[in-house]
Amino acid sequence: xxxxxxxxxxxxxxxxxxxxxxxxxxxxxxxxxxxxxxxxxxxxxxxxxxxxxxxxxxxxxxxxxxxxxxxxxxxxxxxxxxxxxxxxxxxxxxxxxxxxxxxxxxxxxxxxxxxxx
Amino acid sequence: xxxxxxxxxxxxxxxxxxxxxxxxxxxxxxxxxxxxxxxxxxxxxxxxxxxxxxxxxxxxxxxxxxxxxxxxxxxxxxxxxxxxxxxxxxxxxxxxxxxxxxxxxxxxxxxxxxx
Numbered sequence: 001x002x003x004x005x006x007x008x009x010x011x012x013x014x015x016x017x018x019x020x021x022x023x024x025x026x027x028x029x030x031x032x033x034x035x036x037x038x039x040x041x042x043x044x045x046x047x048x049x050x051x052x053x054x055x056x057x058x059x060x061x062x063x064x065x066x067x068x069x070x071x072x073x074x075x076x077x078x079x080x081x082x083x084x085x086x087x088x089x090x091x092x093x094x095x096x097x098x099x100x101x102x103x104x105x106x107x108x109x110x111x112x113x114x115x116x117x
Numbered sequence: 118x119x120x121x122x123x124x125x126x127x128x129x130x131x132x133x134x135x136x137x138x139x140x141x142x143x144x145x146x147x148x149x150x151x152x153x154x155x156x157x158x159x160x161x162x163x164x165x166x167x168x169x170x171x172x173x174x175x176x177x178x179x180x181x182x183x184x185x186x187x188x189x190x191x192x193x194x195x196x197x198x199x200x201x202x203x204x205x206x207x208x209x210x211x212x213x214x215x216x217x218x219x220x221x222x223x224x225x226x227x228x229x230x231x232x
Contacts, residue, residue, distance in 0.1 A: 031218060033218075033219065033220075035220075042222055042223070042224045042225065043208065043220075043222040044222075045219040045220070045221075048218065048219060050218075056219065089160060091162065093162075093220075095218070097218060105164055105167070106218075106220060108161065108162035108163075110159075110160065110161055111160050111161075111162075113160075
């Protein structure tokens with residue numbers, strides 16, 4: 001049963017601490033997305049990768065957030081230093097894109113609920 | 118930039134009845150995809166139904182169907198024979214066919230099913 005996995009499922013930390021969230025996309029998928037869900041902003045894209053290269057990270061605060069794909073089976077989202085306003089659910093999603101277009105579904109992981117005190 | 122609007126923050130329906138959730142969007146593109154996602158309390162995002170803009174026929178998936186009005190930029194979701202398990206947040210989403218592959222989401226509608 002192929003699925004996107006994310007760790008940790010929940011994370012509580014104190015302001016100023018570094019937070020790393022991990023995502024394992026579905027094997028064979030070449031596109032990975034990071035979304036953030038908050039009550040005020042709803043679901044918004046932070047960054048996405050295709051074939052491990054970042055294509056769009058315009059939604060991500062550059063001073064404290066960083067996203068990487070060390071290899072095809074792992075995507076990471078790091079916040080350093082974390083702030084209370086970063087409290088949210090962070091979703092990873094993966095999909096398969098061929099050529100310039102894609103009509104394929106994005107499969108979502110279960111999300112990481114981050115609470116920054 | 119594309120935007121998606123869900124004007125109903127909350128909806129409720131009696132079990133076994135039919136309910137329609139509204140969604141409008143704004144885009145200058147002629148080809149795109151539209152989706153409805155369900156998010157139960159487990160917070161897992163589950164794809165309910167999708168519609169390709171070039172298709173005139175409305176998509177259906179069992180008890181779920183859409184009313185896609187391209188000229189009006191409207192994309193509503195109809196749930197027939199509502200079940201207790203349908204209770205969730207429902208999100209309408211837009212995605213371009215080419216270029217940026219990101220999903221643009223509406224603010225969501227919380228659906229309650231009354232037994």
